[in-house]
Amino acid sequence: MSIKVKNLSYVYSPKTPYEHKALEGITFTIEEGETVGIIGSTGSGKSTLVQHFNALIKLQEGELMVNGFDLAAKKINYKALRRDIGMLFQYPEYQLFEDTVAKDVAFGPKNFGFKKEEIDFLVKEALTLVGLDYDEVKDKSPFELSGGEKRRVAIAGVIASRPKVLVLDEPTAGLDPVGKREILELIHNLKNTYVKTVIMISHNMDEIAEFTDRVIVLNERYLIHSTTPEKLFSDQNSLNGTGLRYPHVVRIQNLLKEKGVDIELEKMTVDSLIDEIENKILK
Amino acid sequence: MARDLTLGQYYPVESFVHKLDPRIKFIIMTVYIVGVFLVKHIYGFAVVAAFAILSTLISRVPILSVLKSLKGIIFIVIFTAVLNVFFHTEGKVYFTIGKLLITEGGVFFALKMALRLILLVLGTTLLTYTTTPMALTDGLERLMTPLTWIKIPVHDIAIIMSISLRFIPILMEEVQKIMKAQRARGAEFDRGGLVKRAKALLPILIPLFISAFRRADELALALDARCYNATPNRTRYKKLKMHYRDFIAFLAGAAYIVLIVAVNNKFWIPTLTYSFPFI
Numbered sequence: 001m002s003i004k005v006k007n008l009s010y011v012y013s014p015k016t017p018y019e020h021k022a023l024e025g026i027t028f029t030i031e032e033g034e035t036v037g038i039i040g041s042t043g044s045g046k047s048t049l050v051q052h053f054n055a056l057i058k059l060q061e062g063e064l065m066v067n068g069f070d071l072a073a074k075k076i077n078y079k080a081l082r083r084d085i086g087m088l089f090q091y092p093e094y095q096l097f098e099d100t101v102a103k104d105v106a107f108g109p110k111n112f113g114f115k116k117e118e119i120d121f122l123v124k125e126a127l128t129l130v131g132l133d134y135d136e137v138k139d140k141s142p143f144e145l146s147g148g149e150k151r152r153v154a155i156a157g158v159i160a161s162r163p164k165v166l167v168l169d170e171p172t173a174g175l176d177p178v179g180k181r182e183i184l185e186l187i188h189n190l191k192n193t194y195v196k197t198v199i200m201i202s203h204n205m206d207e208i209a210e211f212t213d214r215v216i217v218l219n220e221r222y223l224i225h226s227t228t229p230e231k232l233f234s235d236q237n238s239l240n241g242t243g244l245r246y247p248h249v250v251r252i253q254n255l256l257k258e259k260g261v262d263i264e265l266e267k268m269t270v271d272s273l274i275d276e277i278e279n280k281i282l283k
Numbered sequence: 284m285a286r287d288l289t290l291g292q293y294y295p296v297e298s299f300v301h302k303l304d305p306r307i308k309f310i311i312m313t314v315y316i317v318g319v320f321l322v323k324h325i326y327g328f329a330v331v332a333a334f335a336i337l338s339t340l341i342s343r344v345p346i347l348s349v350l351k352s353l354k355g356i357i358f359i360v361i362f363t364a365v366l367n368v369f370f371h372t373e374g375k376v377y378f379t380i381g382k383l384l385i386t387e388g389g390v391f392f393a394l395k396m397a398l399r400l401i402l403l404v405l406g407t408t409l410l411t412y413t414t415t416p417m418a419l420t421d422g423l424e425r426l427m428t429p430l431t432w433i434k435i436p437v438h439d440i441a442i443i444m445s446i447s448l449r450f451i452p453i454l455m456e457e458v459q460k461i462m463k464a465q466r467a468r469g470a471e472f473d474r475g476g477l478v479k480r481a482k483a484l485l486p487i488l489i490p491l492f493i494s495a496f497r498r499a500d501e502l503a504l505a506l507d508a509r510c511y512n513a514t515p516n517r518t519r520y521k522k523l524k525m526h527y528r529d530f531i532a533f534l535a536g537a538a539y540i541v542l543i544v545a546v547n548n549k550f551w552i553p554t555l556t557y558s559f560p561f562i
Contacts, residue, residue, distance in 0.1 A: 016348075017295050056463045079469060087467040095464040097489035107486065111469030143493070157468060 003030040003053060003165070003197075008062035010048055022048040024221045026062070030214075032164075035191055035198045037208040037229070040218035041243040046201045047090075049218065050167050053199070054085040067164060083112040086163030086195070090170045092154030093147065101127070101145070101153050102138035108161040119160075126160035127153075129194065130186060148179040155186070159194060166195040170202060180204075184211055209233060209247040209268035217242065229268060249273045294412040299528060300342035301413045305422025307529040308414055311536040315406045318543045319399050327546045328398055334539050335405050344412045352408040353401060360397050367393040416448035425523055438517075446502070454495065461490045 006027050012020040023045040030036050038046050051057040053066050055078055064071040069081045089095065098104035102123050109119045127134045130152040137145070142153055151171075159166065171187060172180040184207055191198045202208050208215055209229045217225040217232070219242045225232055232238050233250045246254070249268050256263060256277075263276040300308075315334065322328055339349055353360075373388025411419070424441035431437050462472065465486045472483050 051463065054467055056466060082467055082469055087464075089460065089464045089467070092464065094494055095461055095486075095490050097486045107465075107470075108468035111471070161469070 002032050002065075003067070003199075004063070004065040005029070005049075005052075006063040008049075008052065008059070008064060010045070010052070010057065010060050012048075021221055023218075026218075026223050028216060028223060028226045030197065030199065032196050034214055035200070035212045037212035037215045038199065038201045038218065039203070039205070039208055039215060039244060043220075044218040044242075045221045046218055047169055050087070050169060050199060050201060053165070053167055054082045054087055056087070079112060083161050084163055085165045085167060086158040086161060087167045088155060088158050088169065088171060090173055092158075093142075093150035096142040096150060096154060096157075099141055100139050101132075101142050104142050104153060105157045105160050108157055112161050114161075122160045122162065123156075126156040129159065129190065130156045131182070132156070148175060148182065151175065151179075151183065152186070155183075159190060163195055165197040165199065166190065167199045168201065171200065172202070172204065172207065180207075187211070205233075205245060205247040206249070209249065217244070233268065292412070293415050294344045294348065296343045298341060298343040298413070299532075300338060300409070302526075302528065303413075303532050304523055304525055304529045305414055305418040306426055306523065307525070307532050307536075308410055309422050309426055311532060312406065312410050314536045314540050316403060318540055319402050319406070321543055321547060323547050324549075327543055328395075328402070330539070330542050330546055331402050335402060335409070339405075339409055342409060342413050344409065349405060349408055349412065352404055356400060356404050360400050363400065364393040364397040367396050417445060420445040420448065421521075421523060450495075450498070453498070454491065457494055458487060458491060461487050 008023060008026040009021075010023040012018070012022055026045075026049065038050065040046050048057060052059060052064055052071065055071055055076055059071045062072075066081065067084050069076060069084075096104050098107065105123045105126055106119050109122050114122065123138075124134050127137065132149065132152055137149070137153070142150060145153065155171075166187075168187065172183050175183060187198060187200070188211060200208075200212065212229055215225065215227065215229050215232050216223060217239070224242070225238060229247075233246055236254070239246065245251070247268060249265065249270060249272070252273060253263060253265060261280060263273075263280055265276060266272050315331075318331055318334075322331055336346075339346055368385055368389045369383050371389040371392040372384045372386045373392075375387040376384050377387065377390070378385040414422075420441050423444065424437055427435070427437045427440070462470075466472075470483060470486055472480065472487075474480075475483070
């Protein structure tokens with residue numbers, strides 16, 4: 001079970017004056033169990049690419065296999081595909097609509113044909129997993145909740161259908177630093193326990209460096225890198241022309257190097273950086 | 284994506300028609316519509332159609348995309364045509380279905396109504412295809428200025444118009460986004476009977492309304508923050524100016540209406556009388 005993309009191209013509004021090439025000749029593979037980050041500046045085609053995975057955007061050109069579904073085929077079982085590939089959009093709290101939190105979370109499982117008892121169980125499980133108190137929030141209106149809580153409810157609404165792959169489009173956008181951290185840790189925990197594969201679009205390189213096993217870099221509709229964050233960010237020229245910046249830890253590491261302090265990072269996290277600096281100083 | 288929306292959208296090419304002053308375009312449009320309702324004979328319709336086709340050709344908008352706008356009204360056209368066939372009884376009788384008569388006069392009348400509707404939509408579509416929403420409201424505001432004398436808040440009307448026009452694509456995009464999000468959660472919008480489909484709209488409509496109200500709130504604040512209406516007489520950054528080409532277009536409009544009146548009154552084509560008695 002994996003995602004295989006081969007020579008995928010996509011054009012918006014073809015043959016009109018608004019024609020716009022969004023993706024061209026994209027080829028890569030995502031194996032089951034990976035956490036993959038997709039980065040690129042605005043308009044580089046990230047969202048268009050991931051929306052291919054659950055057929056929200058129809059494949060125009062190229063080959064695409066997702067969890068055994070051939071998306072170039074004439075007939076696709078959309079329900080089965082979309083149950084397998086959970087997708088969380090940007091600002092997902094704006095898609096909440098039911099009068100209670102529990103009903104909203106149940107929307108997905110209900111559409112995917114789970115049984116009544118199963119749904120009750122899944123809703124409870126999903127809400128607990130995202131760190132909300134089921135009994136407290138289940139009868140509340142989603143609109144009474146705070147921004148961070150709303151986003152948790154939206155995430156619960158996606159994972160309640162038990163997807164195998166979770167695709168997240170900028171899951172932390174618009175949250176405060178603490179909220180960001182909490183959501184990221186939540187995704188990390190889900191990855192270890194609940195979903196098998198996580199694909200995450202982000203503009204925040206720190207998040208990418210810390211939480212992903214592999215990074216796919218898109219630049220003006222082309223794929224320019226598909227490698228580990230360590231390799232990507234240790235190469236000083238890898239992001240040239242993309243408008244993307246390096247993670248803070250790497251930038252600090254590079255500044256220290258300029259001043260003659262050479263440190264090696266074990267992991268691309270702030271903790272690891274602090275440890276290394278302490279080691280250097282205390283030595 | 285809202286990019287996929289084509290109905291009545293601005294078509295960005297450079298042409299004589301695109302460059303015309305929006306006020307002139309409005310005036311010509313009015314004249315055109317008056318013409319559409321004034322014509323009596325088939326030759327008159329030919330004049331109107333020729334005017335529409337010629338304008339489209341000059342505007343360099345592909346005729347096919349203008350014709351696409353007819354898709355939306357095809358039902359109304361057929362409906363009015365069918366109704367008119369039965370309600371007008373005059374002249375030779377072709378068929379009788381029970382008490383309903385299909386007559387020569389009825390058929391011609393229905394044809395005329397259908398033609399009128401089609402020509403009407405073609406002309407107005409050309410206006411929105413060749414004029415940006417901003418230019419449209421600017422032109423309308425200038426044309427309505429005399430109404431300020433009788434205390435009609437023309438400027439506010441124009442602002443309301445331009446805001447609503449501006450928000451159509453934004454809301455369309457919002458709808459697309461919400462639909463995608465709900466589809467990802469297994470929602471289906473094109474399956475089942477009428478009731479099921481109507482129910483399926485709820486997960487789109489509720490988030491859409493909430494977001495529309497949120498946007499309205501934010502916009503009101505933004506207008507306030509920039510002191511909207513603090514000064515009674517706002518000056519303009521881009522002033523509308525008439526050019527030589529606007530005069531030419533004006534003459535074309537005048538020629539059009541004169542021609543229609545002439546054809547209607549059979550001024551110089553005496554042979555007209557013999558052809559079709561009801562057209």
